Each structure stands twice: as C-alpha cells, then as structure tokens.
Amino acid sequence: MRKRRPQRHTSPMTATQKPGAAIEAFSFGEPVPVLSQREVFDYLEAMHNGRWYEPPLSLNGLSRVYRAGVHHASAIQVKRNILRSCFIPHPKLSLAAFTGLALDYLIFGNGYLQAVQNRLGGVLRYDHLRAKYTRRALDLDTYWWIAQPGQEQALPAGRVGHVMESDINQEIYGIPDYVGGLNSTLLNESATLFRRKYYENGSHAGFIMHITDAVQNEGDIAALREALRQSKGPGNFRNLLLYTPNGSKDGVKLIPVAEVAAKDDFLSIKNVSRDDQLATHRVPPQLMGVMPNSTGGFGDVTKAAQVFDINEIDSIKASLLALNDWAGEEVIRFNPYKLAAGIEQASQGDLVR
Template structure:
C-alpha cells in the first residue's frame, strides 16, 4: 500500500504544522477481488478438453471473505440444511456438509460414487467444486490437481453433479447471489476506505487556532508539541495556528474547530446499511435468524413465525435440491431429512 506523504516533509522527519498546506491522496483500495469476477465470458473448452467455468470460481471463494455478512449467511444456510439431515450409510455428515456448502457458494456440488467389487454403491465421496470440471467427453468429469500436470479424469457416470440452473449455458451452475456481488464489493470498498482513513494517521482531527500576540515562543512550542503528540480516536492529527492578533478579546482568542470525521461518517454508515440490506435480499436471509441486523426495526419480531416461514420457504426447497442425488441411488440408500414440528408440512394434532 502506498502511504500518503505530505508535501515539503522528508520521510522520517517530524512535520511542521504551521505555515504549510497539505494535500493527501488515498491510493486504490486493495479489494479481495476485482470487477473481473462479474465478466461473464461463456463456457469454452481448452486444449485438454476441459470446459472452463463462465465465472472465476477462485473469485467466488475469495468473495466469501469480502465482508462480515456474505460468508456467514451462506454458512447459516448450510447449517439449516444440515440441521435436519438424517444419518445415512453412504454419505457422512461431514461429506454432506461440504457438498451443501459447495452448492451454496458456487452453484455446483459434486459427489463421487464409490462401488464395491460387486458394483454396489457403498459410499458417496465429496469432491471440491473449486477443482471440478466437465470434459468434452459425455458424462466424464475431471479434477484439477497441483500434484499432477494432467487433471484426474473419472469414469463416465462416476460423478454426481448438482447445479443451479443457468439459462445461458447448461454445463455449470451459477450461484443465486451472483447479481448482488457488486453490493458485497461496495461494502468491502467502504470498509477498506474507512480503515485507511483511520490508519494513515495523517488526516485532520481539529484545528486549534489562537489570536494571542503575547504568547511566548516557549509556550507556543509546548502547545505545538502537545497537539502533535496527542492521541485520539484513529490517531487523528491536528493543526495549530496562532494569528498573533492585536485584538484584546480574550474569550475569542482560542478556538477549536473539529474536522476529522464530519464529511465521511454519514456516508460510510449509509453505504454499510444499504449494502447489508442488499446482501440480506440477495440471500433471502432473515436477519433475526442469521445474526445480521440492518437497524431498521426496533426488534426481531415473532421468532417462531419467522423460523417457520424461513424453514418452509427457504430450507425445504434447498433440501429438495440436495435430495436430487437420490435418482442415482437405490431406494434403500436415499437421503432424507427430518421435519420439525413447527413446520406447516407436519400434520397438526388438530387435523388428526
């Protein structure tokens, strides 16, 4: 990061705050990823017969850490799917947890079918979505690896691929939150700017102005040093002026003018609030359940009703998507989910 430097001040020397006009320039922020993530390039095969995803999967991984909301909301949705998952003999809780999370962050999830020597399915192994690719060979998938130059190819029909539908192409899925990426990046940009604003230590805190012609040089030096060495919130730096006016109005001879946070505080809070609402919308997340709050409402409302509605409208459809792997499994190995009593899908005692 390029640190801003004041004109007329040598590196390592103490700046003189009097008689000098300083101009500061903040360089470009260092985001988790740049806007090239949102360039939809289409799907093309390379020389090895591997289809490249239309968007950067590594970019989507980095996006999980872009702010305090995006990644945790996806983790919450994964936990809600896993919460009602029934233990299964062919897929472990750990493998299913990774499988569900891959689907949420990338729109793609993969499992390898492991069979015994009699051709019976004995296990479903999770395959990380980040490294999985579809090949030009029908029903054949490959896994990119750092250990070998050539990708590892699986047999036809050996890999189960669950994907989010993309009307532009049918090879890879695109995550549902894709349209909200810019809001997540704006949230990060605002945070980066705010951190640099506090961290650079060169912006103004307040202007200490005087109009005292009788102030001795020794006392003026002490005032300068006291202001220069003061530490406030964000280590603001302040400016000292002594106009040495001949006016005798002592009450107005000293004036402190705050500068530091006035122009950016309201804008920062507004951006953070707007982008948080966007992220809650793009994930269809309930702030009362996912640990997020926009501050628009005084409370969280009726949590029982919110939980029931979220389960019925969001969790159940995701569980149905996960259950699509059952078409590759015999009936006795099908995965299933428990149904909570508060669900509208659960027969009520009154109805019975």
C-alpha cells in the same frame, strides 16, 4: 509628405512568457457501469483448455466473497445449518460429506459427490469433492480434479455426481442465485474497511490549529508541533495542554476538518447493503440474528421460519435429492425442519421425503 510610422518588431515568445490562459471545461464523476466487461463472454461458447471447461465465474473469487460480508456469509450459513440439522446420515454418506456438499452448492452453485468403489466394484462410500477444484471435461461425463497444479487427475465417467443451479447462458456449470447482490456485499465490506482504516489512522482527530498569539516563539511552536505529531495514530484520544501566558482567548483556534471529510454515510451504506443481501438470499433477518431498527421487531420467528422452509429450504432439498437418481439408492434423506414443523411433529421423526 507622409510620416513613416515606426515599424513594430515582433519577437518570438520565450519560455518565460505565458500565453493567456484558456478556459477549460471538463466533467468529473464518470458513471460506473453496472455490468463489467465480462458479459461479452456470454455471447461465446464455454471456454476450455482442451481438457475441461472453465467456469463462467471465478470460483476463487466466489470463495473470497463468501466471508467478505457479515450478512452474506450468515445467510449461507443459516441455510447450511438448517440442511445439516435435517439431514439423516447414511452408512455411505456421512454428515461431514453432506455438509461440504451443501456448502459448495450454496456458495458456488455446484455440488459434487465421488463414488469410492470397493474391490468387488460396488460403492463403498460417497466422498465430497470440493467444487472449487472440480472441473467438467469436454465430454461432460468425465470430471477433473485440479487441486494441485501440474498434477491434475481425470476422474472416471460415472464416478462423480453433479448437482448444479441452473443458468440461462450455459448448461455446463451452475451459477449461484446471489450473483446479483455481489456489489452490495462488496460495498458493505468496503464501508467497513474504510471506517476501520479511518479509526486506525487517527483521522477522527483531524483539525487545523490556527495560532495568532504573538507571545509564542519558535521553540514553543516546535514543541507544540512535536506534541501534536505524537498524539496521532491508533488510540489517539489523548489530552493536550497548551499554556500561553498573557495570551488572548482567541490567540489559538481549533478548526475541525475531520467532521467534513468523514461524512461517508456509514450507517446508511451498511443498512442499505444489508437489506440488499437479505433480499438476494431471501432469508428472514430474525433467523440471522439481525437486530430490528424499530421497537415492533420482525414479527414471529416461527411463522417466518415456516415460510422460509417452504419457499427456500424445500427447494434446496429437492435439488440435492437429485443425487439419489445418480447414486441409484436413497443416500440423501431429510427430517422436517423442527422450527418450521413444530416441536411435537418434528419429534416423531417423520421424513419429509
């Protein structure tokens, strides 16, 4: 006779029982796309709301980025100051109006002038229209002023002169040349803000205090914990006295951790992003007050100014001079750039154009 084997009774798995842990494989640090999802709109026609076309880039965003980075703002301000120093004021176009026009053109890639007429229909003066609040109508001849929501105003056709930087995707608005370097500008700003928060939060004093001395009691530990808590925060370079009678030299150890957590390559990021911004704006560093890293320096500032004047400033002047064709008179004129042309030649007051 065969012996019966005892039957095994299986019971359902309860909540307290855990199955064998499965091996999981995952990846981290997903690649970040160089371009955002906004480029899909390049395949569509320019968006409009029934009255005016919307710019392909956020003008509010460009205005915030203007002062985000030191080198980005400095490069734009150098070009603006050179153009302002070369501009010859006109009875109908003041220096202040031209300065606003030049700054808008450099930041937004668009510059606007509005012709203010007198009672006889002639032009009394030309005012600067801020590009951030100016939109182009569907007929491309009329412009809208939208500074106050709900009180938008349509400007008559022919009253607004528009100069813009060319774009490869549309012909309604201009796009600034520095768009390709915005990531470097924002990276430079992020590195500065991170280091600033790093110091404000007191992370540079981070450490682990390991106490193994048996002479310490709970009261001493509580007092030490409170002293350490009070030493954190802004300006936390403070001295701390720890008295351990009859304790060993290795009873208290400080294990720093901030040195490992704070290796963000701050100087490397600042230098690389600075070089990217200078390359985007094509401005010689010696004209912006940048200190050289080597003893050799950046070279002769006069020669650099001459090359910069020929390659960049003359091109910007030519774009702004196109407004003379719209105005029907020579309201924009320029003197030579003194640093590039030389003091003797510039003192004669000869006009470039």
